[in-house]
Amino acid sequence: APLGIGHPATQAEIALWDIDVRADGTGLPPGRGSVAQGREIFAQTCSACHGEKGQGAEADALAGGKGTLATAKPVKTVGSFWPYAATLFDYVNRAMPFTAPQSLSPNEVYAVSAYVLFLNGLVPEDASLDAKSLPKVAMPNRNGFTSDPRPDIPPVARN
């Protein structure tokens, strides 16, 4: 039986905190943004750390790395590695730009997500994304993940 401690949470009260976006897009807010809009925002707000074309600078590369995952020097980016486009919205929306998290509007997050996906060749230059289209962007490494098989090391006799 509940102990009766605490305050019932209404959706109105917690809305500003309820920011998560699932892989299937559940949680995406209304709004829309284009690659072109994203390019501008990215140049002003992101490129200083991630490089002009998202190739990486002081901070991680966001584009490139295609075909490197099984090599000696894997480069994991949104394009080469991330399984879901919706995760990009979720992450940028909660954590970027690094020094001013949660400062972008939904439209801006859509736009900059579209631009990062464009940099990875995953949407065309004239794309504009919203809650419906973003989760549908086909991610190359969508099926690159397996579940945990551990313990995976065959036990050897202890001498």
Place this chain on the structure above:
Amino acid sequence: APLGIGHPATQAEIALWDIDVRADGTGLPPGRGSVAQGREIFAQTCSACHGEKGQGAEADALAGGKGTLATAKPVKTVGSFWPYAATLFDYVNRAMPFTAPQSLSPNEVYAVSAYVLFLNGLVPEDASLDAKSLPKVAMPNRNGFTSDPRPDIPPVARN
């Protein structure tokens, strides 16, 4: 079997640390001091904290308290409570004067001990104490100590 760690200690090496004095006087250094000498030292070095006649000030009383141990207001002093005179030498020698421990010479410690014992009426005014005589000073509460009888509380039924 010893592990062979450390450095053998010779008596010469540890002499300056080997300061303890037992109840029977074992460990008392050569030297001697009188009540009269002690009175002067006490006035200069001790009385500010313990009172001119050792009656206590900011710090503990060192004299008095006779006959109070079984009353509602026991006053425990060297005279009323301490079982051994040698302990007085040991303690003053290691710890007093408070702000300059181990600064008195053996003669000075003998003297000031003699004075504190005199204040308690335990040696005459013309006494002078040394390693032989100090431990023999008869302390009124010598037999006032018992050993630990605990557990001493009769267990009662737990309800």
Place this chain on the structure above:
Amino acid sequence: AAGLVAGAAGPAAAQQGSGPLQVPVWTREQGEGIASPAYGVPSAFEKSVIRKPRTPPKFPTAASTGTPLQHLHGIITPAGLHYERHHAGVPAIDPEQHRLVIHGLVERPLILTMNDIARFPSVSRLWFLECSGNTPQWTGGSAKWTVQETHGLISCSEWTGVRLSTLLDEVGLKPEARWVLAEGADGAAMTRSIPLDVVLDEALVAYAQNGEHLRPEQGYPLRLVLPGIEGNMSIKWLRRLKVGDQPFQSREETSKYTDLMPDGTARQFTFVMETKSVITSPSGGHQLREKGFYEIRGLAWSGRGRIRSVDVSTDGGATWRPAELQEPVLSRCLTRFRVPWTWDGGPALLQSRAVDETGYVQPSRQQLVDVRGVNSQYHFNGIQTWKVAPSGEVTNAA
């Protein structure tokens, strides 16, 4: 913050009940970088959680401070909040210069450096230390006392060091050996005599506390830790161990740390800290804000071994309920106990009563006073009562 259960509340929380949760500034910016500071400290919001003397001391170097038990959880005391009892203040000892001398009735007297001591086989133990002067409630204390003031001279740490018996094996005891004098390097050159049975009963020459090296206030770089024994004997800043055939009768075991009885005799060498417990929450100074569910939480310990059980009463001892003991329950270590309680808004008298593995039952204050009178000063282990008023105010009822 002062007391999760209650404690002095801040201004009514800006967030609660006043519309939508806002995104606070700390979610909209970067926080502090790593290693700021490189040796971490508590949140600035916890600045009232500190050690304090019960009353301003006449001599701050011959004084004590208590652990703020009302703010603590579990059984570990953070080293920064370990209770203090000094007789000549806290020396700032250079460990390179520090030495331990072991001599007296031994075959091979030794001088050991800190590096030497670190090489011996080591052990770690979770043990409490309690000052035998803790809880001066023989005649009942002030109604205003918090548990820091009534019971704060107890703390619990993981101690690591060398068994004293290991060091005595190294020097070889002579057959007449019966007592060991332990001496500190502080300005009191603090000394206590320890009988061989206590020495051989797991006593540690410790150099670490809760993982790290001892704190200065707990004897850096080296101290004794005698489990279950009055704290004064766990000599800090340990510089010398002298083996003898009888007690040395130092001032600390004659003038002090002897327990005066009603007939004017005094018990000497009263070493063991007997079974005791106290409710730390709710406790003196706490303020219950509303009726309803609370968890009663406390600590129990015994110098003779493990805690077997703790009972809790909310009606001043008329009825008792068994508390849950948090595992692991370790010998001569604090044991956390808990019991659920629904406060109906009426007056209540909260008590706890511990039983240890020897069957010893924590006595009431009256039982203690009946046997020992009110002058024995040390070793008060009576049942503590906290009074809850209908206002929710909690006070010491001794």
Place this chain on the structure above:
Amino acid sequence: AAGLVAGAAGPAAAQQGSGPLQVPVWTREQGEGIASPAYGVPSAFEKSVIRKPRTPPKFPTAASTGTPLQHLHGIITPAGLHYERHHAGVPAIDPEQHRLVIHGLVERPLILTMNDIARFPSVSRLWFLECSGNTPQWTGGSAKWTVQETHGLISCSEWTGVRLSTLLDEVGLKPEARWVLAEGADGAAMTRSIPLDVVLDEALVAYAQNGEHLRPEQGYPLRLVLPGIEGNMSIKWLRRLKVGDQPFQSREETSKYTDLMPDGTARQFTFVMETKSVITSPSGGHQLREKGFYEIRGLAWSGRGRIRSVDVSTDGGATWRPAELQEPVLSRCLTRFRVPWTWDGGPALLQSRAVDETGYVQPSRQQLVDVRGVNSQYHFNGIQTWKVAPSGEVTNAA
């Protein structure tokens, strides 16, 4: 001082071998008074015992520092030395303003204040936390690395808080509930999805660490602690728990904290920290000063339960000896092991190998690499080798 066993020695001790022991200045004066400071700090002689990043970070708020295991004893990590891993730095959260929201697939969504949370039934547990990025030795690290650099992203504390299952009972799970999203109030609004079996396996919503309230770096005022699970999931500065029917696929469980295999696929949701051990003394950076007796000391742990045994080798794995385990040996907690060793002055390769209660044997680096390649980044739990040179110098041999 830097390492009792060895460590960078200071100038040859002025006291030793140079005639009589002198009475040092600190025995001839009063030390510092009580409560100076009221919240204690380590000796100034221990100032090198701090958390450090392995390399200077590009972004100090998205970086880590390691615990100086080479200086520690026993199993508790002092909170000031707990390893750090932040993604947006350490927020300075006012506990009066902090809230925990629990919602999603629940019957009664709740907003809880810190005072609310403190009222729930609490538990305390001694558990390790380890970053799954600890020990980046897939291809062998630098010979100069100390154990702080190879293994420092592990620490062990007594955590106190409310079982997450207690809070979920309070809100009532809906039948479709399978995963819980946990979210921080830091600038990264750090998020991880936690499956219900992990949630129900003792997971704590913790507010205290080693007795006192959490340190800011460990999530003050509230964090998750998931025993045995990679540290990143024990969300700090916890503000929200959302119950769902599937994982939320946050960046931290897709882009990061997935383990790349040689074929280019990546393992996801690799939660448990597998059995591991390391010798902390002698270890990288230590310097043995003379032949003779030393105690080999180390730590072992398993995310799956208790440590059953630890073997130690001084010849690079040719022969093994069982180590002694310090009691209490607790589930998903550090276990201190020790074994005596006499150094003959020749070269030596020190290794330890832990076995847990499930029978899992800590693998060699080669065994791990054979199965996982060298790109999987997380979850390295291979046997560590320290090389002792005839000079007494100890270095990392991966």
